[in-house]
Amino acid sequence: xxxxxxxxxxxxxxxxxxxxxxxxxxxxxxxxxxxxxxxxxxxxxxxxxxxxxxxxxxxxxxxxxxxxxxxxxxxxxxxxxxxxxxxxxxxxxxxxxxxxxxxxxxxxxxxxxxx
Amino acid sequence: xxxxxxxxxxxxxxxxxxxxxxxxxxxxxxxxxxxxxxxxxxxxxxxxxxxxxxxxxxxxxxxxxxxxxxxxxxxxxxxxxxxxxxxxxxxxxxxxxxxxxxxxxxxxxxxxxxxxxxxxxxxxxxxxxxxxxxxxxxxxxxxxxxxxxxxxxxxxxxxxxxxxxxxxxxxxxxxxxxxxxxxxxxxxxxxxxxxxxxxxxxxxxxxxxxxxxxxxxxxxxxxxxxxxxxxxxxxxxxxxxxxxxxxxxxxxxxxxxxxxxxxxxxxxxxxxxxxxxxxxxxxxxxxxxxxxxxxxxxxxxxxxxxxxxxxxxxxxxxxxxxxxxxxxxxxxxxxxxxxxxxxxxxxxxxxxxxxxxxxxxxxxxxxxxxxxxxxxxxxxxxxxxxxxxxxxxxxxxxxxxxxxxxxxxxxxxxxxxxxxxxxxxxxxxxxxxxxxxxxxxxxxxxxxxxxxxxxxxxxxxxxxxxxxxxxxxxxxxxxxxxxxxxxxxxxxxxxxxxxxxxxxxxxxxxxxxxx
Numbered sequence: 136x137x138x139x140x141x142x143x144x145x146x147x148x149x150x151x152x153x154x155x156x157x158x159x160x161x162x163x164x165x166x167x168x169x170x171x172x173x174x175x176x177x178x179x180x181x182x183x184x185x186x187x188x189x190x191x192x193x194x195x196x197x198x199x200x201x202x203x204x205x206x207x208x209x210x211x212x213x214x215x216x217x218x219x220x221x222x223x224x225x226x227x228x229x230x231x232x233x234x235x236x237x238x239x240x241x242x243x244x245x246x247x248x249x250x
Numbered sequence: 251x252x253x254x255x256x257x258x259x260x261x262x263x264x265x266x267x268x269x270x271x272x273x274x275x276x277x278x279x280x281x282x283x284x285x286x287x288x289x290x291x292x293x294x295x296x297x298x299x300x301x302x303x304x305x306x307x308x309x310x311x312x313x314x315x316x317x318x319x320x321x322x323x324x325x326x327x328x329x330x331x332x333x334x335x336x337x338x339x340x341x342x343x344x345x346x347x348x349x350x351x352x353x354x355x356x357x358x359x360x361x362x363x364x365x366x367x368x369x370x371x372x373x374x375x376x377x378x379x380x381x382x383x384x385x386x387x388x389x390x391x392x393x394x395x396x397x398x399x400x401x402x403x404x405x406x407x408x409x410x411x412x413x414x415x416x417x418x419x420x421x422x423x424x425x426x427x428x429x430x431x432x433x434x435x436x437x438x439x440x441x442x443x444x445x446x447x448x449x450x451x452x453x454x455x456x457x458x459x460x461x462x463x464x465x466x467x468x469x470x471x472x473x474x475x476x477x478x479x480x481x482x483x484x485x486x487x488x489x490x491x492x493x494x495x496x497x498x499x500x501x502x503x504x505x506x507x508x509x510x511x512x513x514x515x516x517x518x519x520x521x522x523x524x525x526x527x528x529x530x531x532x533x534x535x536x537x538x539x540x541x542x543x544x545x546x547x548x549x550x551x552x553x554x555x556x557x558x559x560x561x562x563x564x565x566x567x568x569x570x571x572x573x574x575x576x577x578x579x580x581x582x583x584x585x586x587x588x589x590x591x592x593x594x595x596x597x598x599x600x601x602x603x604x605x606x607x608x609x610x611x612x613x614x615x616x617x618x619x620x621x622x623x624x625x626x627x628x629x630x631x632x633x634x635x636x637x638x639x640x641x642x643x644x645x646x647x648x649x650x651x652x653x654x655x656x657x658x659x660x661x662x663x664x665x666x667x668x669x670x671x672x673x674x675x676x677x678x679x680x681x682x683x684x685x686x687x688x689x690x691x692x693x694x695x696x697x698x699x700x701x702x703x704x705x706x707x708x709x710x711x712x713x714x715x716x717x718x719x720x721x722x723x724x725x726x727x728x729x730x731x732x733x734x735x736x737x738x739x740x741x742x743x744x745x746x747x748x749x750x751x752x753x754x755x756x757x758x759x760x761x762x763x764x765x
Contacts, residue, residue, distance in 0.1 A: 137584045137586065137587070138584065138585065138586040141586040141587060141590070142586075152419070155418075155419075156418075156419040159416065159419075161420065162419055162420075201540070201541050202541070202582065205577070205587075206587055206590075208444045208445070209445075209587055209590035209591065209594065210590065211444075212441050212442045212444070212445060212590065212593065212594055212597070213590050213593055215418070215419070215441040216441055216593065216597070218419055219419050219420075219421050219437050219441065222419050222421070223421040223422070223423050224423075
């Protein structure tokens with residue numbers, strides 16, 4: 136079902152973009168009050184890429200090669216906007232939001248596989 | 251080159267964005283609204299009953315009877331059949347393809363003019379998106395020119411932006427105004443950049459055959475229609491014979507077309523030269539789910555009703571060009587994806603609006619200097635457009651509910667309300683100090699949007715009644731009103747003056763404005 140796949144795309148993109156943002160000193164400081172610890176940036180970025188590409192893969196598997204990328208790009212924009220708004224208005228919430236986004240993704244995946 | 255590439259690009263970006271910014275803002279806002287064209291139209295005609303099924307063949311015959319009375323000597327007819335969200339038949343007719351084009355909305359049960367209130371609904375905003383309420387061809391040229399400049403502004407903007415990825419999530423609210431505006435402009439522009447590039451390019455492609463007709467007109471001297479049949483856009487039909495003929499009943503043709511066509515519902519019936527011996531009837535179907543904007547069609551001989559064919563299969567180029575149109579219109583988008591498209595459209599409008607504001611903010615005179623005429627003009631046009639257009643749209647919706655139902659020329663008066671409020675805000679922007687004009691213009695637009703659900707409830711009924719048909723529309727009105735109220739509040743807050751000078755230098759270093 137498409138809405139569930141969009142929810143999956145959104146939560147994975149959100150997770151990925153938030154991890155990307157946290158790999159930057161400026162935003163890491165906003166959220167955790169300190170620069171990115173040594174050796175942490177790479178895993179954060181790697182995790183970010185995995186989530187973002189996972190979102191693309193999911194979109195293309197379900198929606199096909201023509202609609203999948205469109206839906207993925209739309210989800211990137213929507214999730215990116217959410218990351219920006221959280222970072223600039225409620226930065227402390229970002230860590231909870233990142234952790235919440237993974238179960239959200241799993242839930243939408245399960246529900247979309249069921250229907 | 252006087253300066254580096256990036257500086258030149260910054261100059262190009264600032265000026266190309268400025269000169270077309272006001273038109274582009276209107277194009278983005280009304281285009282974004284057009285993603286919900288049918289929902290707006292349904293809201294603006296609350297008396298129409300939804301969910302009544304009609305046999306398309308009978309409706310087509312009733313509409314044809316109306317057209318035969320109203321326009322027997324027309325060069326062409328087009329009958330839009332009732333659909334779920336707009337349960338009326340619409341008859342269009344014209345003498346020649348140069349126009350003028352007439353239309354009448356018909357009750358599908360009787361074939362007489364529909365009794366629903368006279369309004370142009372979401373169609374007005376949709377046409378405004380690419381014609382700006384000008385004569386159609388002029389409007390399309392203006393919008394196309396602006397879109398071309400937008401493409402220049404987008405690409406020069408990408409080159410100018412030094413840290414696309416590092417600044418992707420950066421919106422420094424707490425910094426000086428200028429810095430925040432630049433961040434907002436960057437974030438809105440970059441987050442939806444794929445959309446901005448896609449929508450600008452596909453928008454140009456949609457009207458490309460109009461902007462650049464020479465290829466087809468050279469290859470098909472005098473027979474441009476063949477271009478459309480050979481590219482698979484329409485089925486083969488005959489040229490008019492010049493002798494009069496009688497059109498056969500449309501009902502059987504509609505039923506046969508449905509039997510021959512794919513599984514999508516029938517959308518409309520076109521009749522070429524209805525009173526000619528070579529009349530042709532073409533049944534149009536909704537496009538199947540896919541990127542391409544290609545309507546399946548089935549053609550008949552008008553006088554006998556004999557089946558004559560379907561369009562040939564489009565070649566790869568025709569398919570690609572219709573896919574661009576499909577991508578632009580996003581008919582394929584389901585409800586959730588549509589929300590994302592809508593969001594991208596709003597980000598587009600926000601990019602233009604923040605860019606326009608940025609131009610003025612980067613040129614605010616230093617203490618003791620006078621505001622020059624150019625800056626003042628840009629300031630006025632900014633308020634007039636960015637606050638005025640939303641106020642006009644809200645007024646359009648309010649007029650739809652408040653004007654007497656039997657008012658003569660009602661649809662025109664609704665549009666008058668749209669332009670009236672827009673002009674009012676623009677005139678107020680000339681008379682009031684700049685900051686006050688922003689605050690008051692945005693506050694007025696916010697109030698008008700917030701009034702829409704109230705007026706709707708008072709005139710048509712509670713949004714929770716009638717199967718909550720208009721609840722979503724009214725909720726969106728409240729959300730837009732809330733957003734504009736927030737903007738008015740922000741515009742009213744006092745600038746942190748101490749930081750202004752540093753930020754100005756900051757901006758100048760990046761090529762915006764002067765130090």
